[in-house]
Amino acid sequence: KVWERYNIKFIFVDTTNPANVQAAVTKNTKLIWLETPTNPLMNITDIETIAVIAKSANALLCVDNTFASPYLQNPIDLGADIVMHSATKYLGGHSDVIQGCLMMNDAALREKLYFIQKSCGAVPGPMDCFLVLRGIKTLHVRMRQHCENGEKIAHWLRKHPKVAKVYWPGFEDSAGYAIAKKQMRGFGGMISFELKDESEKEVKRVLSATHLFSLAESLGGVESLINHPASMTHASIPKEERIKNGLSEGLIRLSVGIEDADDLIADLNKAIG
Known part of the structure; x- marks a missing residue:
């Protein structure tokens, strides 16, 4: 309802079946976004398989890894380009902070995303950062x-x-x-x-x-x-x-x-x- 006004098209598919993802990919596909396990039905998607589809389409793959946390699952090692977490959840771990984070291992991609964050103002306060860093220790x-x-x-x-x-x-x-x-x-x-x-x-x-x-x-x-x-x-x-x-x-x-x-x-x- 926000980004479609800027001529960005979204296609929703069941990613547990890679064929659905492959069928939805077009020459204009720029990003494949998936969540595994899903909220709230705990469905599982094969990250490695979807990563192959994304790369063949020259598209980025972003994985919402909130439910698993980095302790249980590392999507970048499985071929993902970007990993997203609601740091409010397991990373913070104490239900006392609202924060999100993106991780990647590509310096150029990081700079592009950092520019958006800095320019648009989505910057957490120092206390919020402290609380998440404290949570990560345990x-x-x-x-x-x-x-x-x-x-x-x-x-x-x-x-x-x-x-x-x-x-x-x-x-x-x-x-x-x-x-x-x-x-x-x-x-x-x-x-x-x-x-x-x-x-x-x-x-x-x-x-x-x-x-x-x-x-x-x-x-x-x-x-x-x-x-x-x-x-x-x-x-x-x-x-x-x-x-x-x-x-x-x-x-x-x-x-x-x-x-x-x-x-x-x-x-x-x-x-x-």
Whole structure:
């Protein structure tokens, strides 16, 4: 709605199937942008394969690596030109800063992007930078705990009689498991699930019944968060579009923190009932 006014055209495709990306590429394609794992369904895209497509089209490949963090996934090593992070999330790690960052290993590209940043004024303050730098110092130990807790909770949710489906890339029978195993060092602490009872009343009841999981839109902090994408993070997307892309009204997203996993499971068990 902003950049299309400048004659920039956007094509949205399911990047988990590289054929979709290849089919969408034209002689005018300048940038391929993908996210893996995706928010909130944890779909996995093969970065190396898409990088080959991008290079053959003489286009840049940018990967949103927010959900994985640099500890779990390094897209530049897989052929990406640019990596984007919402540093608000895992890099900061304490839900107390708003910041974003771009990384690349091309000096000329960096200068072009730096010029835009400097000229347009998207420059963070020194305190914001300090908070992200502080968070990065503990990224490795936090991510290990996020992964450990996420694995326990994902498997527990899958066995719960009131849960219909769990979205987490670490399940061996999930569509993206083989690719995730290849390009990631762990499966992270982001999980989504659907209740068997998808009524608005039941979903709201569960969302408001947790104690350790706070109801909030963000993710990637040391504390656990619970979120309803349809009415929160993805509310601006028309309902028919959300449903078409597999994002049901009953979907619940968890950002699993670094608290004791058994305490978190007990909290979810009490809330789900």
